[in-house]
Structures are given as C-alpha cells and as structure tokens.
Amino acid sequence: MIRFILxxxxxxxVTLFLLSVIVFWSTxxxxxxxxxxxxxxxxxEATVKAINHELGTDRPIITQYRSWISGVLHGxxxxxxxxxxxxxxxxxxxxxxxxxxxxLAFILVxxxxxxxGVASALNEGKWVDRVITVGGLSAAxxxxxxxxxxxxxxxALWLGWLPVSASWPPGTSGVEQIKYLLLPAxxxxxxxxxxxxxxxxxxxxxxxxxxxxxxxxxxxxxRRAVIYRHxxxxxxxxxxxxVATQTGYLIGGxxxxxxxxxxxxxxxxxxxxxxxxxxxVLESTVLLVGIVYLLxxxxxxILSAALNPRIRLGSDAS
Amino acid sequence: MRDMNRxxxxxxxxxxxxxxxxxxxxxxxxIDRREFFRRGAVVGMSVPLLSAIVTxxxxxxxxxxxxxxxxxxxxxxxxxxxxxxVLKPTTEVDPVLSADVGSLAMIAMTxxxxxxxxxxxxxxxxxxxxxxxxxxxxxxxxxxxxxxFNDGTPMTANDVAASINRLSDPANKSNALSAFTGVLSKxxxxxxxxxxxxxxxxxxxxxxxxxxxxxxxxxxxxxxxxTGGFDKTWPGTGPWKNTAYSAGQSATFVRNDQYxxxxxxxxxxxxxxxxxxASQVLALQGNQVDVVQQVTVSGAQAILNDxxxxxxxxxxxTHRELSxxxxxxxxxxxxxxxxxxxxxxxxxxxxGLFQGKSDLGNDSPFAPVFPQxxxxxxxxxxxxxxxxxxxxxxxxxxxxxxxxxxxxxxxVPQYAQIVVEAASKIGVNIKLSVEDGTTYYGDAVYGKxxxxxxxxxxxxxxxxxxxxxxLSAPLMSDGTWNAAHFKNPQYDGLVKQYIxxxxxxxxxxxxxxxxxxxxxxxxxxxAYFYNYLSATRAxxxxxxxxxxxxxxxxxxxxx
Numbered sequence: 001m002i003r004f005i006l007x008x009x010x011x012x013x014v015t016l017f018l019l020s021v022i023v024f025w026s027t028x029x030x031x032x033x034x035x036x037x038x039x040x041x042x043x044x045e046a047t048v049k050a051i052n053h054e055l056g057t058d059r060p061i062i063t064q065y066r067s068w069i070s071g072v073l074h075g076x077x078x079x080x081x082x083x084x085x086x087x088x089x090x091x092x093x094x095x096x097x098x099x100x101x102x103x104l105a106f107i108l109v110x111x112x113x114x115x116x117g118v119a120s121a122l123n124e125g126k127w128v129d130r131v132i133t134v135g136g137l138s139a140a141x142x143x144x145x146x147x148x149x150x151x152x153x154x155x156a157l158w159l160g161w162l163p164v165s166a167s168w169p170p171g172t173s174g175v176e177q178i179k180y181l182l183l184p185a186x187x188x189x190x191x192x193x194x195x196x197x198x199x200x201x202x203x204x205x206x207x208x209x210x211x212x213x214x215x216x217x218x219x220x221x222x223r224r225a226v227i228y229r230h231x232x233x234x235x236x237x238x239x240x241x242x243v244a245t246q247t248g249y250l251i252g253g254x255x256x257x258x259x260x261x262x263x264x265x266x267x268x269x270x271x272x273x274x275x276x277x278x279x280x281v282l283e284s285t286v287l288l289v290g291i292v293y294l295l296x297x298x299x300x301x302i303l304s305a306a307l308n309p310r311i312r313l314g315s316d317a318s
Numbered sequence: 319m320r321d322m323n324r325x326x327x328x329x330x331x332x333x334x335x336x337x338x339x340x341x342x343x344x345x346x347x348x349i350d351r352r353e354f355f356r357r358g359a360v361v362g363m364s365v366p367l368l369s370a371i372v373t374x375x376x377x378x379x380x381x382x383x384x385x386x387x388x389x390x391x392x393x394x395x396x397x398x399x400x401x402x403x404v405l406k407p408t409t410e411v412d413p414v415l416s417a418d419v420g421s422l423a424m425i426a427m428t429x430x431x432x433x434x435x436x437x438x439x440x441x442x443x444x445x446x447x448x449x450x451x452x453x454x455x456x457x458x459x460x461x462x463x464x465x466x467f468n469d470g471t472p473m474t475a476n477d478v479a480a481s482i483n484r485l486s487d488p489a490n491k492s493n494a495l496s497a498f499t500g501v502l503s504k505x506x507x508x509x510x511x512x513x514x515x516x517x518x519x520x521x522x523x524x525x526x527x528x529x530x531x532x533x534x535x536x537x538x539x540x541x542x543x544x545t546g547g548f549d550k551t552w553p554g555t556g557p558w559k560n561t562a563y564s565a566g567q568s569a570t571f572v573r574n575d576q577y578x579x580x581x582x583x584x585x586x587x588x589x590x591x592x593x594x595x596a597s598q599v600l601a602l603q604g605n606q607v608d609v610v611q612q613v614t615v616s617g618a619q620a621i622l623n624d625x626x627x628x629x630x631x632x633x634x635x636t637h638r639e640l641s642x643x644x645x646x647x648x649x650x651x652x653x654x655x656x657x658x659x660x661x662x663x664x665x666x667x668x669x670g671l672f673q674g675k676s677d678l679g680n681d682s683p684f685a686p687v688f689p690q691x692x693x694x695x696x697x698x699x700x701x702x703x704x705x706x707x708x709x710x711x712x713x714x715x716x717x718x719x720x721x722x723x724x725x726x727x728x729x730v731p732q733y734a735q736i737v738v739e740a741a742s743k744i745g746v747n748i749k750l751s752v753e754d755g756t757t758y759y760g761d762a763v764y765g766k767x768x769x770x771x772x773x774x775x776x777x778x779x780x781x782x783x784x785x786x787x788x789l790s791a792p793l794m795s796d797g798t799w800n801a802a803h804f805k806n807p808q809y810d811g812l813v814k815q816y817i818x819x820x821x822x823x824x825x826x827x828x829x830x831x832x833x834x835x836x837x838x839x840x841x842x843x844x845a846y847f848y849n850y851l852s853a854t855r856a857x858x859x860x861x862x863x864x865x866x867x868x869x870x871x872x873x874x875x876x877x
Contacts, residue, residue, distance in 0.1 A: 031760045038409050039493065040417035041759040041769070042791075044798065047491045048762075054491075083565055084410040156604045164604030165597060169588060170562055170570060262590075262597045264567055272566075275756065276408060 001305070005298065012294040016287060023286045024065050027279055033057060034081045037277040055081055057279070068283060078280035080273075087284045090269060095251070095288065098265035101166075102250035104181050105188040110243055113193050114236065117200025118227075121235075124205060132197055140194030148187040148260045155183060166263035184261040188254070192246060199242045203235035210234075237304055244300030252289030326374040329367070335452050336361050339821045345375055349822060353689055357822050359440045360527055362449035394860055394875025400584040402871055403598045403607040406566050406591040411549040413538050414484060417493045419780075419867045420591065422535040423611050426868040427571055427587070428468060428554030429538030432459060432478065435531045435783040436864060437633065438689060444473070444539050444555060448527055454820045455522045459515045459530070465578045467541055468552070468559045475509035480542035482507040482517070482530065494536040497787065501529055524820035525784040532868050533783035557582040557872040567591055573872075582872035583860070602627065602853060608876065609861060610853045611869045615672045616729045621853060622673065628858065631675055632850040634781040634865035635685040638733060639792060640722075640843040641775050641802035648720070649773065653712040655840040659698060660705035661740040664845050670736075671729045672848050679844035682836040683788030684829055687847065689822065690785070692830035698837060705744045717745020723768045724750065724776035725758040733845070734776050748774065762799075775801045781850060781865040789813045789832070793841065804841035 035051035036043075052058040056067070071078050077087035113136075120132040139147060156164040168180040207213055208231060216226045254267040266285060273281035330338055340361055344354040351372060358368040405420035413425045432445035445459045465473040485494040487504045506518045519526060530537050540553055552560035557579065558571035571587040590607055592598045595617035601607045602621065613621070613629070621627040642649040642658065649655050659681055668676045677686040680698055684691040709715055724734040731752045738748045753768060758777075760767035769775055782788060791797045794813060795805040812835065816828035836842075850865040860873040 030756070032756045033761065036759070036762055037756065038415070039491070041755070041762045042496050042799070043417065043493060043762075044495055044499065045763055046488060047493075047495055050488075050491045082409040085565060152600060152604075157600070160605070164600045164606050165590065165592070167567055167590060169590075170564065170568060259593050260597065262592050262601070268566075268593065272408075277756075 001302075005302070008298050008301075009294075012291075012298075015294070016290050019290050020069070020283060020287060021065070023283055024061065024068070024279070027277065027282070028061050030277070032277060034277040034279065037275075038082055057081075064279075068280065072284070072287075077284045080278050080281045082272075082276045082278045082281075087280050090281060091266075091284055091288060094264060094266045094269040094285075097263065098251045098254070098267070100177065101181055101184055101188075101254070101263065101265060102247065104178065104185040105192070105250060106243070108185055109189040109192045109196060112189065113196025114200050114239060116193065116197035117239070118204050118232070118235075120197060120201040121204035121208060122227075124208075129201075133201065136194030136197045138194075139190040140192070142190070144187060144191055144254075144256045145260050147190040148184070148257060151183055151186050151190075152260075155186075164261075166258075166261035181263075184254075184257050184263060187257055187261075188250065195242055195246070196239060200235065200239045203238045204231055207231045207235045233307075237307055240303050240307065241300045244296050244303060247296035247299075248289065248293035251292045252285075326371065329371055329374065333363075334449065336450055336454065336820050337363055341371060343821065343823055344371070353822070356439050356689060359442075360525065361820070362447050362527070364442070364447055394583050394873065395877040396581075396583045396585070396875075397877035398584050398875075399586040399588055400609070400871055400874055400876050401588045401590065401607040402609045402611065402869065403590050403592050403601050404611045404869070405595075405598070406593050410565075412546065413536055413540060413548055414490055414492045414494075414546075416536070419612065422867050423869050424569065424589070425535065425538055425548070426532070426556070426870070427558050427569075427589070428552045428556045428560060428574075429540070430555045431530065431532045431537055432461075432539065433527055433531045434864070434868075435528060435533045435866070436862070438687065438783055440527055440531055444478070445530075450524075450526070450820065453522045454524050454526065454818070455519050457517045457519070457526050458510075459517070461513045461515060462578065463513055465555050466576055467555055468574050468576070470576065471541065473539060473541075473555055475511065475513055475515050477542045478515045478539055479507040479509040481539045481544075482515075482537065484540075484544070485536055492536060494534055496791075497529060497534050500790075501526070522818040522820070524818065524825065525786060528783045531783065532864050532866055533781075535866055535868070558587055580873065583875045583877070584871070587871060599853075602855070605855075608855050608858055609869070609871055609874070611863075612867060613851050613853045614728050615675055615848075615851070616732070618851070618853060626856050628854045628856050630852045630854070630861055630863055632852075632863055632865045633677065633687045633847075634850045635683075635687055635783075635785065635788070635847050636781045636850060636865065637679060637683070637685065637779050637844055637847045638730060639775075639777050639779055639801070640737060640845070641777075641792070641804075641841060642843075643773050643803050644805070644839075644841050645803040646773060648712070648714055648718050651712045651714075652839055653708040654714060656838075657705040657708040657712070657714075657744060658737075658741055658746060659840050659843045660701045660708070661744055661746075662737065662843070662845055663700040663740070664698075667733070667736060668846050668848075671733060672846070675851065676846045676848035679846050680833065680837060681840050681842070681844050682833045683785045683793075683844060684833050685785070685847040688785055688829075690816075690825045690829045692826050692833055695830060695833045695837065700740075702743055709744055709746075717747060719747040719749065720773050721749045721751070722774040722776060723758065723772040724752050725769070725778060726752050726754045727778055730776060730778060737776070737843075770799065770801045772801070777801065780867075783866075786817055789816065793836075802841035804839070806835070806839065809835055809839075 034055055034057045035048040038051055039047050080087055116132045120129045123129045155162045162183050163180050166180050166184050168177050213230055216230050252266050254265055255271045258265045258267040270285045340357045343349045355368050404423045407421040407424055408418045411421045411424045413429055430444050434441045434443050444462050446462050448457055448459045450457050461475045461478055467473055483505050484490055485492040486498045486502050500520055501523055503520055508516050510516050549563055557574055557577045559574045560571050562570040569589040573582040573585055598610045599618050602610050642655050664678050724730050734750050738750050741748050759769050764770050769777055791799040793804055794810050812828055812832050819825045852863040854861055858874055862870040
C-alpha cells in the first residue's frame, strides 16, 4: 500500500513537472506579451518594453522558466504581474473560496445522487427510473451557464429568495455565506447529479442481480436489510470513485459557473491569469489544479481499496 | 447701453488676446451663449466672469446646463450605504499605470482632477482657473487652496506639478504617455508659487486643459511623495476614504469628513467588482447593487425599458473604426473605399444596435458632440447605385473578395456582420473573423498585429473630450495606430494646424477641411458615435457620470 502511494506520488511529480513545462512553453506561442496586457493596446512600444524588462519577460524562455522553478522549489511562488501581489496570497484566497463552494456542492449532490441512483435501480424500468435517468442526464449535458441562468431567474430574480452574486459583502458570517453559495452549488448539483445517480444506479443494478443478493433474499433477510447491508455497501464503490475524481473539476474547472455568479475561485483566477498573461499566477494555479487532481484520483483509489478487500494495491495495481 | 459698453471695456482690458477672441466671437454671434460658456471655460475664464460679459452684452446671464449628468443631488438626505457595481480592474489599481475601465472608475473614488469634463464643458475642480499665453504654448493653472489629502496633509502646487510630471516622465511607464506625447514632455510642469503651476507645452495647443481633466483619467492629483501602492492607502483629495479593499472582489469607502467640497451624502459606499456586464445587470435586478457604472444597449436589454430602473445617457465620442488598407489593392483606390461606405444604412444601424442612443458618423472622427465639428458637411447616407457605379469606375464591377478582422467586444461582432451583409449587396464578399482582444491587438505594432495589419480591420475607440488623439494616431502618416495605412501630407498639415488653433472659429474651419478630406478619401468608416450609459435603481438621483467612465455617487441620497 505504502509502496503504491509512493509510486503514484512519484509519477505525479513527473506529471506536474511536464505540465509546468507545457504551460510555460504555450505562453510563448500565444500572441501578445505581459507588458502589452498590462499597459493596454494603446500604450507606446517603449512603455511596453520597459514593463517587460522590469518583469523579466524579455529574457529567453529557458531563463524565465529556470528562475520561476527555482523560486517554486524554494517555496516562493513569485508576484503577480498584473496585481503586484504575492501569488501565494491570491492562491490561498481562491482555493479557500473554491473549497467552500465544492464542499457545499458535495453536501447537496452526493446524498441526492446516491438516493436517486438507488431509487432508480430499485425501480428499474419503471417511470421513477426513467424520470431520474433522463432528467439527470439531460441536466448533466446542459451547459453549466444554462442551468445557472435558469436557477438565477427563478430563485434570485423571480422569487427573490437568494442573492444573484455569490460574492458576499465583507463581514458576512460563515452561515450567511451559505446563502450566497447556494445558487452556484445548485447549478453544480444539476451538472453532477446525473453522473452520480447513473453510476450508483449501474452499481446497484449489478449488485441486485448478483448471486449473493439472491442468496440474501433466499435466506429470508428483509428487503431493507439486504439493501443496506449487501447492496449499498457494494454498489457504492464506483460512486466513490466518481465523486472523488469530480473534486478536481470542482476546484479547478468552474470557470463558467464562477464567472456567472461572480465568485472568486480557482477557475476565475486561472481564467484571468491566462487572459492577462500573468504567468506566475497561471503557472502556480495550473500546478495547484494538477495537485488537486492527483490527490483526488489517489484518494479515489485508496478509498476503493479500503472499501473493497478484493482490490489489493500493490505493484500490479498501478 | 453706454454703461454696458464701459463695463465690457473694463473687463476686456484685463483679458488676454485669446480670451478677448472668445468674447469677440460671442459678440459677433458666431457662437451661442452655451458655446461661449464652454469655450470661455477652456481658456480659463470663470463662470461669474462669463456671466458678467453676457450681461454686459445684453443677454441673460444664466449658464447653460452641461447635460452630462443626471439630476443634481445636494438636496438629498445624508446617511445609509450606497452599493455600486464596477467592472473588475484587470491590473493593480494605480493612477500611473492603469488603463482599464474598472481601474479608472476606482482611481476617481478618492482621486480628483484639476478640472472635470462634462459634455465638453470643463468645470474647475482642484484648479480654480487657468489661462494660456498668447500662442497657447504655456498654460498657467491656479490651484485651489485649503484642500487636504485624505491623510490630513495639505495639497500644494508642488503636489500638482509632481503628479503631472510623474505622468509625463517615460521612466514611470505611465499610461498617460500616449496622450502626452507631442503635447507635454518630462518635467514641464513647474510650481511657480504656492498656488500657481505653469505648464510649458511641446507645441501650442488650444485644448490643453482637457489633457489635465477627467478625460485623461490618469491625471489625478497625488501627494508629491507618491511612489506606488495606490490601492493600499488610496491617497487623494476626494469625498471618500477607503476602509477596505479586496482585489478583484470589493471595496468599501466612507465619507471623508475633511473634504473641501460638498460632503458625501451616503455614510458608506460599497463597491462590488464584477467580471462582466451580464453579472452587473443581474446584480441590479436582484437588488444587490443600486448603481451600475456602465451598461450597453446590447448587454442591458432586460432593464433598458423597465420603469424600475433609470438609465443615464451621456452623449459621447465613443466609436468604432472600420479601416481599409489604403496601401493595398483593392482599397488603394479611394472609390472602392467610398463604395463600401455607401452600403451602410447608418440610421438603421443606430436604431438596431443602440435603440437610437447614438449619433450618426460621417466618416471622420469629428463626432457631432464636439463643438468644433462643422455640421454643414453633408451626411453620407446609403446609396447602393452610386456604390455600384464607383466600383465599376474603379474596375471592380464584378465585385471582389476580401477579409475583415474585428475585435470581440460589446456590439462590434454584430456591427461587423451588418457590414458584411451590406457589402454583399454590391458584390463585395467579405470573410469575417472575430478575435478576442489579446489576439486581435497582438503586439500592437505594425507587422505583428491583426489590428494594424489586416486588409479591413474593425476596432473600438473610447470617448475623448477633444478629437486630437482620434485625428493623429490612427490617421497621420507617422501615427502609431494607423490601421488604414493612410498617408496624406495635406491631411497631416491640416491636423497640425487644427491642434495649434486656439479659437473655435479657426478650429471649425480646419475641422471642415479635415472632414471634407476624410469624407472624400474614406480611409476609415465611422458609422456612429454612441452614448455612454449608466443604470441606477429608479428613485435614486444625483449620479454624475462622465462619458470617460468616472462614476461619482457621493451626491446620491439613499437615506
């Protein structure tokens, strides 16, 4: 087990290194440069050159990469070109915000999705199953902003129950913040419910048809006990894997939802940094998202193993 | 009558040549009273003085309203919190460096200008008056006394000179350099005594006060000791003091009780920073904000005609430039350029894109809002027959195919689509590509920028109080943004004369020549100049908005 984790972490580091190189290289392919992005299109060429010189972005790309990576290895993520703030501060803020939203979204969608999936499986082929499956999948394939706008129109504009923007005013208490986060969390629930319900349903159906479930029924166990003790425990394995892998998406992939609800999470940070050619922020954010993905999939694997003794994490498992 | 003449004579004996010229123009009836107040203010005559002259000339002395602002406040009750939505600044908020619409609104929360441009009318602010020398190459500004910065230190003439010198020094990489180039060089502002600052210009300039006004949004007055870090301490002389700022998120301001002018009415100003117009309009609809800094007709359809909201409209010189490469076929023949310009139904464009909240363009940067614009130049209208005949005269009777690159912003893609459809009616087949700003501008230098290199290019230009920048950078032979690659020595000469001209009469006469020349040459199509719009909740008044983007909310009552 420990060997497995170490090996995966080692491979992860290689992936992160390659990721950082690719992102750095791709910034040189994009048109424009940081000085131009900061000074605007109407600034003189001399001004742009002076800014690039000050930032060091007029140096060869290898030199820039070397100085950036050596900073990172020494724990210094550098300073944002555009905002002139330490990157670590910006990352910390954005990650904190993203985590809050992700946790609320999970609290909403995981029980709902599992409940939906199990209900669907137990009513396989009946109308309940069809409504949950078709409804869930339709919501999942709908672009996030469509669901978001529908929710906004109903709950914020029409009923006026929830705020339009997820950015709470300064000094808002933790509990109050939930009110601001509810709409984007609901939008994410729409996106994720279908996946989770679908996977849970598949797992449950498989277990329901398995020999040991039939045995359990045959030996006279009540339906409730069969479902709790045998079906759920076994059917949730793939669900856990799906939920864990979605963490990466929730932390780093919410560009559209965060923008729609004006929320300053990692997605917006990434978007703005790419737009502004703010390389130190862009690089560190990409690394952060990479690390989150890495840890999420690793957690998924470890959880699967812990819950299912048949999976043995060893040299042959990776 | 004799008394009046004597009074006028007394006033005139104390005025300089330029001021007397404005008085002459008014007396001769060449400018109306409103224009007299406007021009008089530019050359530094105070409102009481102008009123006295109008009275001496036998008119009623009421000053015309500028119309740049909504209803005036002042009578409102103090107290409460006002919530304002501003676009997220794309960089650190710094009066020296910032160039985006969010930053410029934030700079003006605590920062103030020497004078404010409201509909081409200059209002004295931190300067109380100004005047030029005889050829308008040296301008002297009198600085308001008794003003303190929000940390309590008094503002002096030294601070004013240092603030402007900071902007004109290339070493500071200031964003104002593009406006100051050829106008004001490094270290040309000098405090001659405690309340006077003298500006020695690179060349005579009759519109110089505009360069120190809110039009030049970087030109706020900061302490002489300022070296950066504006968004940490928010120095300035304005009606607000900052108490909290979270970059990209929000800002909180409270009333500055030491403010030299009318104190702010709300106790607190809560600013929300938003990523785009859609979320700003939603926040207004969801009652999370009271005022939105700027809205557009295309982005604010939902509230435009809703009685629950109030739209403040300011006429502006904001426009789009559709340039055609004058150095490359087929557009090296001016008849081809004229033909394309004749395919556009400008009235319909203005209705369709702006619900009429826009002026028509006549293929020169002289917007109808500029007083210098000569309105006798005939307006170009749609005329497909003439367009076709021009094409065939140019040997292009079968039409041709070409490409248009447009920037992705506001209504520009829709406008580009209209151009494509209109041109197809005379057989000109345009392949359109719409690029985001970063790609479109590229390096913003010739040879490395779709903006400056494309055969046809469509770009957005923000408001300016005077047309000088519009006339030089995109159209002069050595202009840095000359996407049309237009090179015409006669034009260059006219623009230089126009910029140096001090009195309105000669400005207008050069303007007419420039307008006529550009209408004939048509290097760039100017189809419209649209209004600057802000939105508030219904029932709120006292918002002062400039077409540049400053949004002053201190006289809005929410109590």
